[in-house]
């Protein structure tokens with residue numbers, strides 16, 4: 001590895017990698033709706049366009065054009081596996097995380113019965129709750145809820161340990177909530193569960209855009225996130241360990257059971273979106289080269305290193321927001337500081353509805369939505385009465401700037 005060239009994120013370079021900023025509407029918008037979906041890196045768009053232009057055929061086959069299309073898709077899949085440091089066979093590419101969790105829950109039917117317990121949390125997005133609730137309804141297993149501490153909105157490990165019994169079979173939890181932002185102790189949960197052969201399925205959708213997941217170190221049974229929030233195309237990525245998969249009921253066509261990567265493929269995923277994931281590798285590689293020079297590191301190592309620069313940048317912006325908001329009559333859900341927290345801030349105001357705040361921001365060309373963001377159980381538990389109005393969510397990405405944060409703060413100050 002060569003010496004580090006830059007020890008901070010070069011935001012101008014990063015923004016130059018996103019063609020969206022060249023468009024007048026995006027250029028004038030301060031975009032803080034990233035938890036809903038990020039802008040797409042130019043390298044991904046190039047691969048997407050390439051697929052649609054040259055390879056939009058039923059992939060694989062003798063003819064060169066069919067073969068080439070298959071190759072581009074294989075490259076997309078392999079790149080995603082390389083970015084995560086996992087085997088391609090351990091990767092399921094689905095339409096979304098919601099779909100992947102649903103498929104996984106069906107695949108777990110053989111693991112649970114009326115004598116089993118499944119633990120979910122009320123901090124999670126519904127995608128990692130409903131699928132397991134329905135599994136319990138189908139099988140007679142008991143659903144247990146790891147409740148948040150309503151003072152902190154966080155998940156305490158002691159409450160989790162109290163829920164564990166010899167009947168516990170599966171634990172489903174979020175790495176960080178799309179509302180609360182605290183990084184949850186997934187590593188400690190896995191350490192508690194592994195010796196007991198309890199399966200752990202992790203929702204990394206809200207975590208991965210801020211901090212690239214280190215799945216090999218974490219070693220969960222299943223880990224899901226969505227690439228449309230990590231600057232890529234609209235796909236759900238699901239890792240499952242080989243050993244866990246061997247216990248699951250395949251959800252693919254019977255004649256595809258010989259292909260490990262298709263076992264949990266419950267729907268034919270979008271070919272072009274898979275192919276375009278190759279561009280995500282180019283994005284991380286180029287960003288790495290710009291910041292760290294030429295190195296012979298793996299794509300996974302590069303992604304982790306680039307993501308730590310992204311995280312530091314976002315944390316700095318998030319600190320700016322939290323400090324500048326501190327005098328206002330607004331309440332942040334979860335921590336009001338950035339230690340152990342992702343740059344994803346949800347707040348409510350004593351003075352205005354969340355919809356009003358979102359509209360005020362929109363009037364100043366700032367995109368930050370309001371609502372429950374499908375984490376209805378969390379908001380109910382926190383005592384938020386109007387869960388349609390919900391919270392105002394200001395979610396960062398690494399291409400945000402300090403000037404954009406100042407615009408958010410000025411607008412919120414002006415209306416309080």
Ligand SMILES: Cc1ncc(COP(=O)(O)O)c(C=O)c1O
Nearest residue numbers: 096097098125127178205206226
């Ligand atoms: C934390 C979290 N989990 C799961 C999901 C569902 O992801 P998808 O839209 O890919 O189904 C979301 C979507 O916003 C989310 O924020």
